[in-house]
Amino acid sequence: xxxxxxxxxxxxxxxxxxxxxxxxxxxxxxxxxxxxxxxxxxxxxxxxxxxxxxxxxxxxxxxxxxxxxxxxxxxxxxxxxxxxxxxxxxxxxxxxxxxxxxxxxxxxxxxxxxxxxxxxxxxxxxxxxxxxxxxxxxxxxxxxxxxxxxxxxxxxxxxxxxxxxxxxxxxxxxxxxxxxxxxxxxxxxxxxxxxxxxxxxxxxxxxxxxxxxxxxxxxxxxxxxxxxxxxxxxxxxxxxxxxxxxxxxxxxxxxxxxxxxxxxxxxxxxxxxxxxxxxxxxxxxxxxxxxxxxxxxx
Amino acid sequence: xxxxxxxxxxxxxxxxxxxxxxxxxxxxxxxxxxxxxxxxxxxxxxxxxxxxxxxxxxxxxxxxxxxxxxxxxxxxxxxxxxxxxxxxxxxxxxxxxxxxxxxxxxxxxxxxxxxxxxxxxxxxxxxxxxxxxxxxxxxxxxxxxxxxxxxxxxxxxxxxxxxxxxxxxxxxxxxxxxxxxxxxxxxxxxxxxxxxxxxxxxxxxxxxxxxxxxxxxxxxxxxxxxxxxxxxxxxxxxxxxxxxxxxxxxxxxxxxxxxxxxxxxxxxxxxxxxxxxxxxxxxxxxxxxxxxxxxxxxxxxxxxxxxxxxxxxxxxxxxxxxxxxxxxxxxxxxxxxxxxxxxxxxxxxxxxxxxxxxxxxxxxx
Numbered sequence: 001x002x003x004x005x006x007x008x009x010x011x012x013x014x015x016x017x018x019x020x021x022x023x024x025x026x027x028x029x030x031x032x033x034x035x036x037x038x039x040x041x042x043x044x045x046x047x048x049x050x051x052x053x054x055x056x057x058x059x060x061x062x063x064x065x066x067x068x069x070x071x072x073x074x075x076x077x078x079x080x081x082x083x084x085x086x087x088x089x090x091x092x093x094x095x096x097x098x099x100x101x102x103x104x105x106x107x108x109x110x111x112x113x114x115x116x117x118x119x120x121x122x123x124x125x126x127x128x129x130x131x132x133x134x135x136x137x138x139x140x141x142x143x144x145x146x147x148x149x150x151x152x153x154x155x156x157x158x159x160x161x162x163x164x165x166x167x168x169x170x171x172x173x174x175x176x177x178x179x180x181x182x183x184x185x186x187x188x189x190x191x192x193x194x195x196x197x198x199x200x201x202x203x204x205x206x207x208x209x210x211x212x213x214x215x216x217x218x219x220x221x222x223x224x225x226x227x228x229x230x231x232x233x234x235x236x237x238x239x240x241x242x243x244x245x246x247x248x249x250x251x252x253x254x255x256x257x258x259x260x261x262x263x264x265x266x267x268x269x270x271x272x273x274x275x276x277x278x279x280x281x282x283x284x285x286x287x288x289x290x291x292x293x294x295x296x297x298x
Numbered sequence: 299x300x301x302x303x304x305x306x307x308x309x310x311x312x313x314x315x316x317x318x319x320x321x322x323x324x325x326x327x328x329x330x331x332x333x334x335x336x337x338x339x340x341x342x343x344x345x346x347x348x349x350x351x352x353x354x355x356x357x358x359x360x361x362x363x364x365x366x367x368x369x370x371x372x373x374x375x376x377x378x379x380x381x382x383x384x385x386x387x388x389x390x391x392x393x394x395x396x397x398x399x400x401x402x403x404x405x406x407x408x409x410x411x412x413x414x415x416x417x418x419x420x421x422x423x424x425x426x427x428x429x430x431x432x433x434x435x436x437x438x439x440x441x442x443x444x445x446x447x448x449x450x451x452x453x454x455x456x457x458x459x460x461x462x463x464x465x466x467x468x469x470x471x472x473x474x475x476x477x478x479x480x481x482x483x484x485x486x487x488x489x490x491x492x493x494x495x496x497x498x499x500x501x502x503x504x505x506x507x508x509x510x511x512x513x514x515x516x517x518x519x520x521x522x523x524x525x526x527x528x529x530x531x532x533x534x535x536x537x538x539x540x541x542x543x544x545x546x547x548x549x550x551x552x553x554x555x556x557x558x559x560x561x562x563x564x565x566x567x568x569x570x571x572x573x574x575x576x577x578x579x580x581x582x583x584x585x586x587x588x589x590x591x592x593x594x595x596x597x598x599x600x601x602x603x604x605x606x607x608x609x610x611x612x613x614x615x616x617x618x619x620x621x622x623x624x625x626x627x628x629x630x631x632x633x634x635x636x637x638x639x640x641x642x643x644x645x646x647x648x649x650x651x652x653x654x655x656x657x658x659x660x661x662x663x
Contacts (some may be wrong), residue, residue: 053644055383055407075655142536158473158517160662234434245479246662256650259377260481260523262403263647294441 005149039275046268057263067269076253080277083249086164087232089170094179095221097172102183103213107192118184121177132173133241140166163246170238175228186220187213223290226282231256233278250274310481319460335363336584338392341378344370345525345549347395347605358591364584374482374523375400382409382577392580393588397437397572399484399639401430401439404575411576412436417586420593420613424610428571433482440589441573443607446560446624447486447543448567453555455538461495462564463508465519472495473511474517477539480653484642485570486539488649489635494565499637499645506652514658525549544623548606558623566635567625569608 048057049064070076103116140146146207147157157159189214198208239249250270257267313511325501342348350369355366371378375396382389385475386409396404404410412432415421418440419601421429451459456474460466466475478487485499491512492498492505512518519537522528533553540546550556560567576582590599599614606620616624625634 050647052647053406053640055379055403070651073655075659078333078659079654143534144405165304178461226393240523244519245523246658253654254480258380259372260374260380260479261377261647261650262380262383263650264380264383296333 017238031253039292042268042271043182045264046272048265050097050263050265057265068273069167070266071273079253080250082247083251084277084281086167086171086247087229090168090175090232091179091225091228093168093172094175095183095225098176098180098224099217101180101189103252105180105184106187110210115217118181118267121181124177125181126156129174130241133170136166136173137242137250138199140169143221151268160246163242163244164242166242167239167247171232172233173186173232174238178231179228181223182224183217186217186224189220190216216274219289226285226289229285230282233274300449305632335365337365337367338580338584338588339369339390340393340395340588341369341371341391342395343545343579345529346477350601351395352621354592354597357597362587362591364588366588370386372524374404374483376484378593383407386422389460389577389579391577392585393573393574393576395442395572397429397445397645398570401573402640402643405430405432405572406439409577409584410438410579411585412438413440413576414582414586416551416591417583418483419591420590420595420598420611423595423612424593427446427614428573428610430571430575433569439571439573439575440593441571442537442592442611442657443572443602443605444542444569444610444624445572445605445607446567446569447483447541447542448547448623449490449491449539449559449565450547451539451557451559451563452535452537452550453533453557455535455554460539460559462562464564467511468514469515470577471539472516473536474515474526474538476520476522476537476542477512477518478528478542479523480657481646481650483543483568483648484637484639485649486637489637490541490565490568491641492659502645506656509657514655516661518661519649520589537631544606544620547623548620549605551606560623561626561629566620567633569634569636570639572607573610594645 018200027182045066046067046083047057047063049061050056051058087149101117105117109117136143140149142157149166150162151158153165155165194212195208195217198212199205203211234251235249236251239247240255242248244253251274254267254270254274257263257270261287334445340351342351344617348368351368355426356368358364369391378391378394378396379400382391382404386407389409394404401410410432413421413436415437421437425439429437429446430439430441432438453459456471458512460471465471467506478589481490488502488505488509489499492502492529495508496505497504520531522531522542525546528540528542529549531548532540532546533558540553547556556611557565559565576585576589590618591609592601595611595613598609598611602609602614603617604618606623608616608620608624
């Protein structure tokens with residue numbers, strides 16, 4: 001009897017997986033030519049030698065890893081580290097600022113104030129990135145009213161370090177609403193009575209908050225962080241305009257190669273390397289989210 | 299009464315559907331409207347280039363019904379080369395407004411149609427030296443402007459100015475200098491620095507040494523990648539000195555007092571041509587006729603006045619505001635420099651990498 005039930009279960013499982021496979025087909029049909037296809041072309045281009053003065057890689061020539069090996073130069077390692085470092089700073093700042101905003105909206109704000117704040121956060125996302133960048137450039141630039149804000153961070157407004165601060169502000173302006181909106185749904189899903197119960201049992205407020213709400217929102221914080229970090233490290237426009245040529249992200253190096261000097265193989269090699277590093281980071285973070293989700297459920 | 303679908307009726311319906319779809323798809327190639335206007339996709343720079351071009355097209359459409367659609371260069375005009383390469387031979391563009399180094403790249407790729415002088419009759423009066431040719435000696439471009447890249451400064455920001463770019467190493471110029479990314483203006487910034495120290499584009503090492511000194515001194519305040527960035531930077535008042543093309547300087551000079559330093563004893567100003575070329579696969583008659591209209595002496599004058607560029611038609615008058623920006627014939631040898639743009643096109647990849655490896659780290663330190 002038990003055997004019959006098992007075999008019936010396995011049959012229905014096989015049928016379900018077949019149905020799933022069929023349902024996945026349309027997405028796969030779109031996914032393969034739209035993503036895998038271009039990536040394969042990019043990989044192929046990255047292995048072609050480049051002849052100065054020509055446009056793109058040399059067709060029919062012997063494939064080479066030279067486009068990858070030249071990225072071992074310390075200067076290029078520095079550009080990669082800069083991109084990931086600035087992305088991390090912005091993401092952490094967005095979480096630190098976004099969490100209290102989300103918590104206030106969910107737990108403290110009156111319904112109309114919550115609606116107003118959520119509408120403001122969503123409204124910020126609708127504002128063109130270019131508009132925001134130039135607004136920051138003017139407000140925090142040398143002739144802007146907030147030029148001296150950099151002193152708060154110990155940075156001379158006339159130094160190149162100020163441009164890094166501007167890039168951080170520019171990225172934060174977009175990432176903060178994204179992170180805050182993501183965290184709102186996370187905090188909404190945590191039962192406030194758990195914290196109340198801890199308080200009624202004599203736990204101090206800070207402990208009730210950190211050991212219940214904060215711990216339970218860790219998976220959401222990590223998810224919001226992943227979204228924010230992905231936005232930061234792939235951004236082109238913010239470092240291009242606010243970086244003033246001093247702060248270059250990996251995306252800028254790729255853009256110059258494809259757009260200005262037609263060295264497609266080098267641009268493709270940087271793109272592939274960036275993609276591999278990013279995927280490794282995100283795979284690690286996703287595992288962390290999964291583990292934390294499991295812990296939170298327990 | 300119930301309706302049922304039989305196999306025969308389904309097959310008939312399906313075949314009829316396929317037939318209709320097929321004939322619908324084939325129709326555009328079989329039938330052409332009797333008097334359909336040609337459509338050209340023209341690539342042009344933004345700012346004052348597109349503004350004056352749109353005005354000229356209004357005049358053009360008074361007599362010709364060719365429909366003109368515009369696409370703007372993003373960043374330097376070299377970017378269009380990469381876009382075309384990615385989709386060649388199916389590029390949607392017909393007429394491209396670019397400058398000498400980009401003409402050379404496209405001629406090398408064999409993408410351009412030789413100019414049909416029976417249609418572009420105005421080419422006959424444009425000096426031959428301005429026209430880019432292919433290896434077979436065929437004329438490939440319709441030059442519309444004589445343009446230049448020069449050092450200059452805002453007199454209200456830096457009343458004392460400078461006599462030589464060596465002065466820019468002094469502390470009072472810290473953070474005041476705007477320069478192009480080395481691949482913009484096809485490396486002319488490196489060439490002007492090389493000339494300063496006795497080199498040229500083929501002996502650029504002295505130039506790199508000077509750029510390193512500039513970077514280490516903190517003089518460079520912004521590195522621009524487009525005209526708009528330069529115009530915005532100079533308008534901000536944060537920077538006083540720059541090396542850029544006449545278009546960027548002209549836009550700045552419309553609002554602020556500008557002094558162009560194109561007659562320095564130890565440096566040179568750079569001259570080149572901008573204009574139109576026609577991509578293969580375009581509706582040739584319409585494309586050449588359009589280019590010919592822009593090359594007409596009165597239109598050539600109208601085109602160049604707001605750009606701050608010199609006209610290429612000897613019969614056209616230059617904007618009197620920029621008379622000082624360009625050279626009289628007897629000054630050309632002393633102050634003007636026409637770089638080897640084919641060489642610069644080959645050097646830009648190496649120069650870009652040098653900039654990323656050697657200069658950017660110096661500026662950030």
